[in-house]
Amino acid sequence: MADYKALEDLVIQVRRDILRQVHKVNSGHPGGSLGCTEFFVALYNELMERNENFTMDGIGEDLFFLSNGHISPVFYSVLARAGYFPVEELNTFRLLNSRLQGHPTTHEGLPGVRIASGSLGQGISVSIGAALAKKLNKDKHLIYTLCGDGELQEGQNWEAIMYAAGNNVDNLIVTVDLNGQQIDGSTKNVLPLGNLKAKFEAFGWDVMDIEKGNDLKAIVSGMKKAKEKTGNGKPVCVLLHTVMGNGVDFMMHTHDWHGKAPNDQQLETALSQNPVTLGDY
């Protein structure tokens, strides 16, 4: 049984990390990061089977790939707090000579990152490759992927979605961050995604919703159900209904904070809504 108090404390601390990272360099993407904080915390601390020491090939453990690389602040915070690199290194986010590039990369050797992402639409393909390698290696572990909903406007996703179903890549769980927002506005206004559940199902995926995508318990139980669906011949898609900017009242329910940092006053307000739990870096 998960220690939800500890996970909740971590969620709040990760929110602080996200806000402080983007505030310091006056750039970065807090909205999507905050919206996926509970998912990342649950994934890395409750759901994935991970080895203690990072290896690029990840043999004998579950792997995660972040397709929408712009939500790097949440990825970095959760990786650091899971022990992949020193938490203090979050201080270097987006600075010159940092391993914490604006978008995640392997290029600077940051433990926990296995592929560069940022140019959208490539993560599902990479995940399929990693999943196929797991099968060839007779490694029963899973591949987890997160992609944005707006990101599904990139055509390469649908090549990948078609391939995974057509080739029974059933050791793969792709989670779509369904927050309904993208840079220019709501996905409905920019380019409607239509019925994603029906689309994934039509391509041959096993699809499920997690309606409360910012609720740790709902995420853990939902993702465990998703895990049970693996190994049955179909790739698994989880539609995670989230609120962009979750946990900071003035950042919620809008696309305004997709790629904008809070000013000093806004940071103070946002942090006051998320008081220190585990200690700031």
Place this chain on the structure above:
Amino acid sequence: MKKYTDTGKKDTRSGFGDGLTELGKKNKDVVALCADLTGSLKMDEFKENHPDRFFQIGIAEANMIGIAAGMTIGGKIPFTGTFANFSTGRVYDQIRQSVAYSGKNVKICASHAGITLGEDGATHQILEDLGLMKMLPGMTVINTCDYNQTKAATIAIADFEGPVYLRFGRPKVANFTPADQNFQIGKAVQLQEGTDVTIIATGHLVWEALQAAETLNESGITADVINIHTIKPLDDEAILKSVKKTGCVVTAEEHNFLGGLGESVARLLSTHHPAPQEFIATQDTFGESGTPEQLMDKYGLNASAIVNATKKVIARK
């Protein structure tokens, strides 16, 4: 002059296919991916021998590059196969982010490169791929000249850690390099020794360069002929050594003169040893339909064009 004999015309893509077959037997980590062109890429035998290690991706090259990148994470050595056009221009961003920037050990193997693709015309005849690939940091770029060299290169790149672009072609061409050659990535091959001009050729133009050298020899002009199979990293030492001796250079490639081998040589010479240079290459143009021979003639990519360029460059010394 050294004598080179065509042991029987063969396509370079068959060199790739046969190299891949051999790799399949000796390296269990080698996997092959194809985007609906298995027969054209001569990957059938690998597919038959190793159905578990062959991945038919369908007409979805972007997905193929991404899957290949992901497979390296599990320790596999993926060889992707499709036409050069779809191996580069179509998937540039996927190669850039998921392969080159991510430093993944993917071998991008590209057939039907250049104008000798022939009748299909300009939509398929990419003349910009060497430039696209050589501009990517960390990418090794190889363009082989005949069947034997392509086979040797295919086998050699499996043992090399890092992303590689391997370019070859469609038509049957002279097969003249040794079957048992030791293919060394980044190492130029000196084919002829001379003192009047350096002819640096890659791909299908290497055989043409040898023919040109024979013709030139008849009129008393001796040429250093260098086969540059690896365009990046370039064998600076071999090129400089030769040009310091001859004082001028002709580069020859089945590629646009912008971005190709000629430009790499010009950059090297301009910074280390300025010398007159002539470019045998396409002149910033698209191709068109025709037979390979007709096209090589029309676009000035053959032995007689090299002979004329040599006379011109020697006069500029």
